[in-house]
Structure formats: C-alpha cells, structure tokens
Amino acid sequence: MPFHRIAAIVLRQIYLMRGSPVRVLPIFAWVAIDIVLWGFITRYLNTIASTGFDFVPMLLGAILLWDFFTRVMHGVTIAFLEDVWSHNFLNLFASPLSIREYVGGLVLTSIATSLLGLLTMVVLATTVFGLSFFVYGLMLVPFLLVLFLFGIALGIFASALVLRFGPASEWIVWPLPAFLSPFAAIFYPVSTLPRWMQPVSYLLPPSYVFEGMRAIVSGGAYRGTALLWSTCLAALYILLASWFFTRIHRHAVRTGLLARYSAESVS
Amino acid sequence: MVRIALAKKKGMEDTVIPKVLSVNRLRRIYGDTVAVDGVSFEVERGEIVGLLGPNGAGKTTTINMILGVLEPTSGTIRIEGADIATSRSRALERTNFAAVYAPLPGNLTVYQNLRVFGLLYGVKKLQERIEALIDQFDLKRLRHAKCGVLSSGEQTRVSLAKAMLNRPRLLLLDEPTASLDPAVASDIRTQVREFVSRDKVGVLWTTHNMYEVADVCDRVLFLSHGRVLLEGDPRTLPPEHGKETLEELFIAVAREPLALKRI
Numbered sequence: 001m002p003f004h005r006i007a008a009i010v011l012r013q014i015y016l017m018r019g020s021p022v023r024v025l026p027i028f029a030w031v032a033i034d035i036v037l038w039g040f041i042t043r044y045l046n047t048i049a050s051t052g053f054d055f056v057p058m059l060l061g062a063i064l065l066w067d068f069f070t071r072v073m074h075g076v077t078i079a080f081l082e083d084v085w086s087h088n089f090l091n092l093f094a095s096p097l098s099i100r101e102y103v104g105g106l107v108l109t110s111i112a113t114s115l116l117g118l119l120t121m122v123v124l125a126t127t128v129f130g131l132s133f134f135v136y137g138l139m140l141v142p143f144l145l146v147l148f149l150f151g152i153a154l155g156i157f158a159s160a161l162v163l164r165f166g167p168a169s170e171w172i173v174w175p176l177p178a179f180l181s182p183f184a185a186i187f188y189p190v191s192t193l194p195r196w197m198q199p200v201s202y203l204l205p206p207s208y209v210f211e212g213m214r215a216i217v218s219g220g221a222y223r224g225t226a227l228l229w230s231t232c233l234a235a236l237y238i239l240l241a242s243w244f245f246t247r248i249h250r251h252a253v254r255t256g257l258l259a260r261y262s263a264e265s266v267s
Numbered sequence: 268m269v270r271i272a273l274a275k276k277k278g279m280e281d282t283v284i285p286k287v288l289s290v291n292r293l294r295r296i297y298g299d300t301v302a303v304d305g306v307s308f309e310v311e312r313g314e315i316v317g318l319l320g321p322n323g324a325g326k327t328t329t330i331n332m333i334l335g336v337l338e339p340t341s342g343t344i345r346i347e348g349a350d351i352a353t354s355r356s357r358a359l360e361r362t363n364f365a366a367v368y369a370p371l372p373g374n375l376t377v378y379q380n381l382r383v384f385g386l387l388y389g390v391k392k393l394q395e396r397i398e399a400l401i402d403q404f405d406l407k408r409l410r411h412a413k414c415g416v417l418s419s420g421e422q423t424r425v426s427l428a429k430a431m432l433n434r435p436r437l438l439l440l441d442e443p444t445a446s447l448d449p450a451v452a453s454d455i456r457t458q459v460r461e462f463v464s465r466d467k468v469g470v471l472w473t474t475h476n477m478y479e480v481a482d483v484c485d486r487v488l489f490l491s492h493g494r495v496l497l498e499g500d501p502r503t504l505p506p507e508h509g510k511e512t513l514e515e516l517f518i519a520v521a522r523e524p525l526a527l528k529r530i
Contacts, residue, residue: 008386012372015379019413086372091429094334094364095387096356254338256297259331 005097009105010112013079027113028120031067035121038063039129057135057217062186062210064121064131069147069206070177071117075110076155077162077173084167089261093253099246106159107152114151118144136216142227143209149234150205154180156241160248166261185210205234285348287312287437287469288333293342295328295493302328304493305342310437310469315460317480317501318473320490321521326473329490330366330439333471335359347436360389363433365426366441373415377406377425380414381432388433400428403458419446427455431462438462438470444479452476456483477513487513489520496520 017023042055049055083089092102125131133140158173165172183197184206190198201207208230215222252258288310295303303325310316318326331337333344335351335358344351349358371380381400385393401407404424409417414425423443430438440459444452460483463470474480480487481501489497497504497520501513510516 002389004386004389008383011386012375012379012383015375015383019374019376086374087370088372090334090336090366090369091371091384092387093336094359094362094369095384096359096389097387098356253336256331256337259337 002101005095005101006104006108008097009079009102010108013082013105013109016082027071027116031071031117031121032124034063034067035060035124035129039125043129056129056131058214059187060125060129060131061136061213061217064125065143065147065209065213066177066181066184066186066206067121068114068118068144069151072110072114072148072151073155073158073177074173075113076106076152077158078113079106079109080155080159080162081170081173084162084170084261087261089258093249093258099249100242103156103242103245106155110152110155111148114148136213139212139216139222139227142231143213146205146209146227146230146234149231149238153234153237153241156238156245160241160245163245163252164248164257166257180204180206183207189214203233205230205237284312285345286310287314287347288471289343289345289348290329290333291343291345293329293332293344294340295325295332295337296340301493303332303339306490306493306495307342308488308495308498310471312436312469313463313467314485315463315470315472315483317484317487318471318490319475319480319487319517319520320496321517324490325493326490327366327368327441328493330364330441330471330473333437333439334362334364360433361436362439363388363430363435363437364439364441365423365430365443366439367423367443367445368441369426370422371414371425371429373413376411376413377401377417377428378410380425381429384429385432390433396432400431404428420448420451423447423451423455427458434466434468436468438468440470440472442474443472444474444476452479459483475517477517481513489517491520 038060042059045055045059046053083092122133126133136143154176158176161172162169183193183201184204185193185201186206190201190207190211193201208226212222212227249258252261286309290309291307293303293306294301306325306329308316318329320326328337332339333346333351335355338352344358346358347361349361351358371384375383378397378401381397382393385397390396401410404427406421406424406428409421409425414422417425423446427443430440438459443459444455447455456479459470462468472484484501486499487497487501487504488495497508497516499507505511505513505516508516508519510519
C-alpha cells in the first residue's frame with residue numbers, strides 16, 4: 001500500500017488544523033468540560049457517601065474512557081466530513097487513491113487527535129481530581145486498545161452512512177455513541193440491564209472494558225479471556241465496517257451518487 | 268519453436284504503444300434514461316480532442332466514467348492500456364483533470380492543495396514540480412492564499428496546475444475556460460498547447476466555445492443524446508456538413524441531430 005497517499009490524507013487534516021484554531025479547540029474543549037463536570041460530581045458524591053467509597057476511579061475513570069472512545073470515533077468522522085463540507089470527493093476519488101488508503105488516512109488522523117484528547121483528560125483528571133491510573137494497573141493499555149478499535153469501527157461505519165445518504169445525513173454521526181451508551185454499561189454492571197438488553201451489551205466491546213474496570217477498582221478478578229474476546233470483537237467490527245464502507249463506495253460509483261454527491265440521490 | 272513464436276509475439280506487443288485513451292462501446296443508463304449510448308473513440312499522444320455537444324448530451328457523464336467515479340453500464344475504458352475497471356490506480360496515476368464543478372478545497376492554500384494532490388498522485392521531486400507549476404501559472408503571489416478566496420480565473424489556474432502536477436498522459440478538461448475573461452482564457456489555451464506539444468499528452472477537452480475548439484482541438488467529437496454524431500477536423504467539419512462555421516454546426520447538432528445524421 002503506497003504510504004504517500006495515506007500521508008496526503010493526514011497532511012490535509014494537519015493543514016486544516018494548523019490554519020484554524022476553531023478545529024483544534026474541540027479536541028481539548030469537550031473532553032475538558034466532561035472531566036471538570038464529572039470531577040466535581042464525583043467529588044460531591046464522595047462527600048455524601050456514607051460508605052467511604054471512592055467514586056473517582058469508578059465514575060471519572062469511566063467518563064475518561066468513554067470520552068476517549070467518542071473522540072476516536074469523531075476523529076474518523078470529522079476527517080471524513082471535512083471532505084463532504086469542501087465538496088472534495090470528485091478530486092479525491094478521481095485520483096489513484098484507493099478506499100483502503102483513504103480510510104487508513106482517516107484512521108491515522110483519528111489516532112493523532114484522540115491521543116491529544118486523551119492527554120488532556122489524563123492531565124486534568126490526575127492533577128485536579130486526583131485520579132490515579134495505577135488503580136487500573138497494566139490493564140489500562142488493553143482497555144484503551146479495545147475502545148480505540150471499536151471507536152475506529154464506529155467512525156468508519158458512520159462515515160459510510162453519510163456517504164450513502166448524502167451531506168444532510170451528517171447528524172447521524174453525532175448521537176451514535178450516545179445511542180450505544182445505555183448498552184455499553186459505562187456506569188453500571190451489565191446485570192443491571194433488563195434481560196433483552198444484555199445480549200446487545202455483550203456484543204459491544206466497551207461493555208467488557210467497563211465491567212473489567214469496575215472489577216479491578218472494587219478489588220475483584222477480571223478474566224483475561226473476556227478482554228481477549230472484546231479485542232477480537234472490536235477487530236471484527238473494524239473489518240465489517242471497512243467492508244461496509246467499501247460496499248457503500250462501490251454502490252455510489254455504480255449508481256452515480258459519488259459523481260453527483262451534493263444531489264444526495266440519483267434517479 | 269512455440270517458445271520462440273511466443274517470444275516474437277510478446278516482443279511485437281511490447282513495441283505497440285497503446286493509445287492514451289481508448290473508449291469502447293461505452294454505455295451508461297440511469298433508470299429509463301440512456302445518458303451515454305455506445306460511445307467509442309480514442310485519443311492519441313499529443314492530440315487534443317474536443318468533446319462537444321449540447322447540455323445533457325453525455326459529455327460530463329463520459330468524463331466521470333473515464334475518471335472512475337461513475338461505473339459504466341457496459342463498455343470499456345483503457346488509459347495507456349490500463350483498464351479503469353480492473354487497474355484503477357494504475358490508470359488514474361497517468362490521468363488528471365480540471366473541471367469547473369470540481370474546485371480544489373477552498374479551505375487550503377494554493378501551495379497546500381498542490382502538496383496534498385502531489386502526494387496523492389505520487390509525484391517525484393514534488394517540491395520542484397510545485398515551484399515549476401507555481402511559476403508557470405503565475406501563482407507566486409497567491410501561493411499562501413486560500414483557494415476559496417480566489418477569483419474564478421485564479422481558481423482555474425490552480426486547478427490546471429493541479430491537473431498537470433503528475434505530468435499526466437491523459438488530461439481531461441471539462442470547460443476549463445468557462446468562467447474566464449478572453450485574455451486569461453487565451454493564456455490558458457497557450458499553456459495547455461505548450462504542455463501537450465512538450466510532454467506529448469493526450470487531452471479530452473469539453474467546451475461550448477466554438478472559437479476555442481477551432482483554436483486548440485486537432486479533432487472533435489459531437490455528442491448528441493449520448494451518441495457520437497460527428498467526428499473530424501474542426502476546421503473541415505462544418506463545410507463537409509453544409510455549414511459555414513463550427514457554431515452553426517453545433518446548433519444543428521443541438522436542434523436537428525437526426526437531420527444532420529442524414530447528410
């Protein structure tokens with residue numbers, strides 16, 4: 001796979017961010033707002049809880065991990081939407097660029113932006129609210145990996161939906177993580193969910209991460225096989241999302257949707 | 268013996284230089300509408316071919332299929348022998364285009380756009396190539412200007428610079444001078460002609476300006492209702508069909524294609 005074409009997609013995003021603080025700010029702003037808000041909530045909960053239970057690693061840690069997942073997903077979709085907003089599909093897809101290279105460029109962009117977001121969250125959560133990552137131990141690395149992989153998969157999937165339904169369907173991208181959040185067991189165990197929701201929850205890799213995080217914080221054991229399963233599941237979703245994007249692109253080329261993208265449909 | 272015969276055959280094939288563009292029985296249907304109906308033509312090295320026709324004749328649809336952003340219902344497209352359907356990247360590495368309806372992203376500067384597209388097309392010695400094109404298209408003053416703030420003429424010059432970045436073997440120009448004043452349009456035509464004669468590029472050029480066609484095109488194809496109605500030298504074609512000028516011939520193609528077919 002020629003790297004120069006992937007580099008072109010990444011470079012375009014770097015140029016866009018370098019030339020526009022408005023694009024850079026959201027990478028830090030949303031996650032910072034979330035950490036500050038939930039930091040104070042957990043601090044308050046700690047003062048009223050009679051058991052002396054520490055909510056910081058449980059709630060603030062969960063928020064941090066979920067925000068990381070959301071930033072990864074948005075990293076992919078925002079990079080994709082930049083091409084929608086600037087009507088750039090014809091220029092891009094009439095070049096030798098392949099879909100694999102294009103998606104690869106979007107993913108690399110997301111790695112950079114989500115790591116910046118993660119760094120902001122970690123600094124705020126540790127320095128202001130005393131969240132210690134030593135609580136999670138080495139498990140933090142696979143937790144982040146699973147969330148990263150699933151964020152990439154969801155980002156590719158959401159981009160494919162916008163490619164299929166046209167520029168006006170951009171709104172689909174934003175509430176997708178919120179739609180999944182009740183199933184992802186971010187703040188409560190999967191067992192809390194009604195029976196019909198639990199199978200859906202077990203199909204979502206983040207559920208295993210949050211179950212694991214709670215198990216570690218409360219001093220319980222966490223099965224490595226569950227983590228391995230969630231990693232495989234997330235990797236499978238990336239493959240499925242990439243296949244879906246390729247199919248949608250192929251459909252757009254076949255029907256003429258790509259050539260007339262702003263029309264949103266072709267007869 | 269068989270091996271020698273095969274080698275000879277292979278050697279002969281190697282010496283045959285494929286056409287820059289070879290379009291064969293191209294057809295595109297949208298629902299009940301036949302947009303392109305069995306179009307076949309070729310473009311040679313160093314040749315500028317005008318693709319003419321009234322609005323809706325199928326010119327842009329044909330160009331979109333050549334660029335690989337629209338799949339033909341049937342037919343084949345080969346760019347220097349590479350089939351766009353099976354060797355898409357290889358075919359498009361040798362191609363580039365400029366079209367009024369595909370401006371470069373307005374939120375990047377001239378230089379940034381040339382750099383990004385230079386990487387996409389795998390241009391060797393990219394920095395040198397960008398500087399040469401910035402000089403050639405008089406873009407020095409606009410180097411750090413965002414493309415979105417440029418005038419139509421300036422945007423066209425940037426699009427043409429992008430179109431020539433990879434020294435394409437096939438250049439597709441869809442109404443490149445549509446929004447330009449006559450002086451700038453004349454400069455653009457001169458630059459494209461120089462590029463063609465220097466690099467032996469094949470060009471497919473669509474325009475509604477018949478003066479331009481007579482000025483730059485070696486050969487023209489008149490498209491009507493998705494079919495090639497006429498083909499020939501733009502200077503001799505009008506008298507061959509009982510018309511005085513290319514513009515008259517164009518009007519006849521647009522209004523009475525069937526009558527013209529009988530001539």
